[in-house]
Amino acid sequence: MNKNVEVLVAEYNETSKFFDRIYEVKNIEYAPYILKSFYSEDDINDTPFRTNLSEWFKGRGIPSWRDNLDLLLHRLNIIAPYELLDKAFGLSLSDQYWLKPYGSNVFYDAINFFDHDFDYAEFMEASLSTNSKTIMKKTSLKTPNNTTDGMLRKAWIIEDGTRYLLKGGYKNEILQPFNEVLASEICERLGFCHVKYTLDTYKDMVVSKCPCFITKDAEFVTCYQIRNDMKRHDNAEDYEEYIMKLEEHGIKNAREKVEDMYILDFLIMNEDRHLNNFGIIKDVNTLEWLDVAPIFDNGQSLNIDYYDEEELHILGNGRLFYEEKNFDEIIKIVKNLRRIDISKLDGIVEWFDVLLHQYQDLTKMSDRRIEKLCILLNRQIAKLREMILR
C-alpha cells in the first residue's frame, strides 16, 4: 500500500523475506519511484520487478552496516534486521508504504506512526545505550524504528507530540552531533532550507536530535532513486541532468537549492553526500514533486575520519554524485556565489568553539582538537569569501 492506495497484491514470504509472487499490479504510479523503471506489463513475476521489489523492501530496514549492529540485534532479541521488516505493517516515518494483510480492513489513518504513538523507550535504550542489559520483548516492536536506514545508531522518539530522530556518533567519535548542529546554524544564517538539528544527551552521551521532515502526505524520494533509470556519466553531467529532471517536474529554484547543499558541504567539508543523503519531497496523494528535500545528514564533516592529535591532515574530498572530488572542484558547479551574504557567518567559528567547550565534560574532546576544528572551519569560510569576492 502507499497510504490509502493499493499498489500491488503479492505474497510476502515471512521466512525468506522475499516477495515470492506478484498477483496483480494495481497502481504502478503509486509504487516507490525506483520500481517504476523495472515494471513491464508482461509477466511481472519473470521481470526484475519482483526482485527489485524485495530489494527495495529490504532497503527500508536497518542496514547490515549499522554501527554496533550485533549488540543491537542481541538486545532486540533477533537474529537479523530483516526480521523487523514486516513488523508493525512495515510502517515508516520516512515514507507512507505499508503491508496490508490481504482481505483485512485496516486503514492507514488508524495505524500510521505520524498520528499514532509508538513505543520507543526500549528501542532507544537498545540502540543508543552503551551499557544496557535489557533484552527487548518482541511485543515492543510496534515502532517505526524497525524501518530506519543509515549507518549511525539512531532512534525515533516522541516529545510533546513531535517525532524526533536521535542520532549518536560513529563508534567512539563524538563530533558528528556537533557537526549536525553547526550545519543547521550555517543553513539558518545563510537562509538554506534545512532540517534543524539540536544537541541532546542520552545517558551521558551527546546525540543530535532533529524533527521528522516528512508528513503523512509527503514522501522523501532519494536522488539515488531518481537517478536510477538515467544514464550515468561519472562527471558533472549527472548533476546537470538531475537538476533538469527536478525542473521538468516543476520544482522551483531547484538549482539554487541543490547548490545551497554543496555550499554547505564546502564550508564544513562534508564527505558523505552520497545519493541517499538528498532528494526531493513528493506529495503522496497527487504524486506531484513538491520541493527539494531540506538539507539533512551533515555529520561526517570537518575531517572526521582523519583526525590526528599531532598534525592537521586535510583530506579535502567531498562527493559530487558518483565522483569523489576535492571540495575546491565541487564548489565550481555553483553558478553564482555572489548571492551568498558571507558576512552572515561572522562570529560562527567563535560560536562553534564555545559550543564544543561547553560539552567537554561529556565528550572529553581536547582543547587542541577543538582548536584544529575551528581552524578548519575558519579556513573554509575564508576560502569561500575569497571566491565570492573574486
Ligand SMILES: Nc1ncnc2c1ncn2[C@@H]1O[C@H](COP(=O)(O)OP(=O)(O)OP(=O)(O)O)[C@@H](O)[C@H]1O
Ligand atoms: N528528520 C528526518 N525525517 C524523516 N526521515 C529522516 C530524517 N532524518 C533521516 N531520515 C531518514 O532516515 C535515513 C537515515 O538517516 P541519516 O541519513 O540521517 O542517518 P545516517 O546514519 O547518518 O546515514 P548514513 O548512512 O548516510 O551516514 C535517511 O536516509 C532518511 O531516509
Ligand SMILES: [Mg+2]
Ligand atoms: Mg544518511
